[in-house]
Amino acid sequence: MAALLEVRELRKSFGGIGAVNGVSFAVHAGEILGLIGPNGSGKSTLFNCILGQLAPSSGEVRIDGRPIGGMRPCDLNRLGIGRTFQLLQVFPQLSVRENLLLAGQEHEGGMWSRLFGPRDAGLSAAANRMIDFFRLAALAEERAGALSYGQQKLLDVAMAFMAGPRLVLLDEPAGGVNPTMLGGLRERLKAINETGRSTFVVIEHNMEFVMSLCTRILVLAEGRIIAEGAPEAIRNDRAVIEAYLGT
């Protein structure tokens, strides 16, 4: 069976400087793959190349064995590929509920049916479920811009799941989230993975979070994969320790 996501020899250079230097890996349905590495190792660039926000210099990305090179981010999203960004990307002028409706509306019907159909695009029930699941009920009608950073981060993650994606690429979901919320976020991601069989690729600097969430970890340094394996093996890998500590 073809891997859900397959990256083959992906390279991306900026003015002769290689940010991603021939990365290959595969992600299978149901996995939670962690992608770690020091700052500047090419993790976010790799995400952006996979998701069509940057054009790779060479290499190939496949979803279900099908090349997706040249596809726009919106088309990839409709294929069931969601993402979050390193920096918060909610819509501050819209309410929490409207952010969630927005995140799902383009997956329902055509453009004209959205114009003449209901204002909630038939997604109120799904939005309510997501609001409850991420414990945002008390804030549902608040403007997203008025929420705390941690609450906005939860909303950001919730938006990525609104359309029921098969694969979600999460860029530092734990960044800036307080320890209390972090445990809740991890449990929710695990629950979605187990019950929804949604597959994740997670970039994260919080080692405790990534080790307890992921089933497999790739380590990137200077745009190359330097280690791959189970969390426990990665924790004790000499090359990984050297990449992080520079010894």
Added chain:
Amino acid sequence: MRPVLLFVGVALLIAAPFGLKPYGIYLLSLWAVMTIAAIGLNLTLGYAGQISLAQASFVGIGAYTAALLTTQGWPLGAAFALAALLCFVVGWLLGYPALRVAHHYLAFVTLSFATLVFLILRNEEWLTKGVYGISGIPRPALLGWSTKAPQDFYFFCLGVLALASIAAWWLLRSPWGRAFTALRENPIRASSLGIDTRRYTLMAFAIGSALGGVAGVLYAPLVQFIEPTAFTPGLSFNLLLMVIVGGAGRFFGPFLGAAVSVLLPEWLRFSEGLYLMLYAVFVMILLAFFPSGLLGLAERLRTSWPRSSKSAS
């Protein structure tokens, strides 16, 4: 509160022309026409975040479509349909540069387009009669109701404004409105959520331009004589001012902005030669201290009112 304000506003607009002289009624009609054009620009700029300095061109295209057709005996309804379609298509095409450039670069692209349209209106005499203009533009009759008199034509303009407002309200309350807001606030995130930013950008331009065309169709029979200088880029700046002064991205912003732009200079005429200077100073102060426009100011007052009364008690 809001329905009451709306009701009072509509009642005032209906009662306003009674007791006014023809020039006053003309100004009210011009306000209605400019409001429609500003609603279109508010959609493109205020909601979807795409700067356009070409709205005057679409008012011009609409006005010339109406003038050319109605002076040849075509009904004004045909002019509405053709102008809206023509402006929709041209606006859609004008949206393509917005897929490549943004902000001041896009402003200059649209400004160039506005200059191009002005030059066509001025130079292509075989079609537009150039600087001589087109006169004798008739006002329509609807099911036996003649709108020749200023008051009748004002109510006709008001009716079209009501229809345009309802259509815009419907659009902005639909998921399209949310998509436009997302396009303005963060197009990269919007795209990652499946929103086809390219199509929505083009739609924002096309629909906003079509509303400009509708305004132009009303403008021609209002003034009954059109010539190219009425549609210079200066009008585009004026329409931009209406959107910003009223409150960009706020539904009733264009209504207030058009009132400021069309009516305020007239009210300031008591100062004789100083009235335009006073108007300029008013706009400068307003935008320097309240960049979110009059409605932004009203919202700020509304939200700070309970706080200040609480702290006083």
